[in-house]
Amino acid sequence: MALAGNVTSNREHESLHLTHFHLFGKIVVDIVRNMPTSVAECYQNQLESSLQMIDEALNMIDSAKNQELLRGRGYGYIAGVKRRQRNLGEAMRYVDLAEQINHTCHTHLDTSFIDYERAGVLLEFNRPTACRSQQQENEAVRNLETCIDVCTKLETESNLYVKKHHFALIKMAMLLLDCRTEAARERVVSDNAIAKGQQCLNRLKTEYWSLIAEGVKVQFNLVSSDLQYRKGNYSEAERYANCAKDLATEMGFNTEIHHAQERLNHIRALTWQDAMLDGPVGGASLCSDSEGGYGDVSSSSGYESDCLNSKDLKILE
Numbered sequence: 001m002a003l004a005g006n007v008t009s010n011r012e013h014e015s016l017h018l019t020h021f022h023l024f025g026k027i028v029v030d031i032v033r034n035m036p037t038s039v040a041e042c043y044q045n046q047l048e049s050s051l052q053m054i055d056e057a058l059n060m061i062d063s064a065k066n067q068e069l070l071r072g073r074g075y076g077y078i079a080g081v082k083r084r085q086r087n088l089g090e091a092m093r094y095v096d097l098a099e100q101i102n103h104t105c106h107t108h109l110d111t112s113f114i115d116y117e118r119a120g121v122l123l124e125f126n127r128p129t130a131c132r133s134q135q136q137e138n139e140a141v142r143n144l145e146t147c148i149d150v151c152t153k154l155e156t157e158s159n160l161y162v163k164k165h166h167f168a169l170i171k172m173a174m175l176l177l178d179c180r181t182e183a184a185r186e187r188v189v190s191d192n193a194i195a196k197g198q199q200c201l202n203r204l205k206t207e208y209w210s211l212i213a214e215g216v217k218v219q220f221n222l223v224s225s226d227l228q229y230r231k232g233n234y235s236e237a238e239r240y241a242n243c244a245k246d247l248a249t250e251m252g253f254n255t256e257i258h259h260a261q262e263r264l265n266h267i268r269a270l271t272w273q274d275a276m277l278d279g280p281v282g283g284a285s286l287c288s289d290s291e292g293g294y295g296d297v298s299s300s301s302g303y304e305s306d307c308l309n310s311k312d313l314k315i316l317e
Helices: 015-020 026-042 047-059 067-084 088-104 108-126 134-157 164-177 182-186 191-208 214-230 234-251 254-278
Strands: none
Touching (some): 047 067, 134 164, 214 234
């Protein structure tokens, strides 16, 4: 299908969606705007509100010409909300429905969304288990790699800007570094996994940093904390976790505030134990602050270079 001509900046969050459906009139534009807007609701823990927005969009589909394509995209967004609700069986069901539709009315854009979401659900299946499923992990990696490849192809061959591979690079690093729960942080990861995780972060920093949304920068700081934790650099790990928490607080991303605080608690517990084993040392402990070892550490000028801000849309995946 040829793309319509009246296209605004292709770096805006909705531009690719709106351009793709421009020929079909206002009703489709309303649908396509409603769906990604629901993601912002997710990251302020407004999950039911997010689902309601998607339902409203799906209820308008009967008035659109490309109903199946829009329905498939709606199912993909529902999968994302169900994943965040930890309703993983339902999430995977909606991923499968979206994929079935994409087989009949295929687009590279929707392929990237579906691959990304399937990987996300697989990662959530794996997170609470003491021993990770290597099969699920490998499948998640394959889906993330496909998502990155498809987005890169769209960017280079079609001159279309898609942000999904930014999130996929973050999620790949997150998977490899395996620090999303306290039990996970106690596991050992290979040097190869640490190196690959760093490559993902380096690619984001060198190729996309001026373009990525603020939400990605929250995640970037979280995963950078994980990288430094895996390298044994606890002071740097704490610094990045503080940056992530500061940015998440500024944007009202409550879920990410919680993830950052979990990392801070774990790191401070470790450094406190190390301090007890090593005996008194000069200077203040990393754990010392006005509220004790588990209190919040306020941002200082020393963190500013890493707590980067952006005027991009505030979205997280």
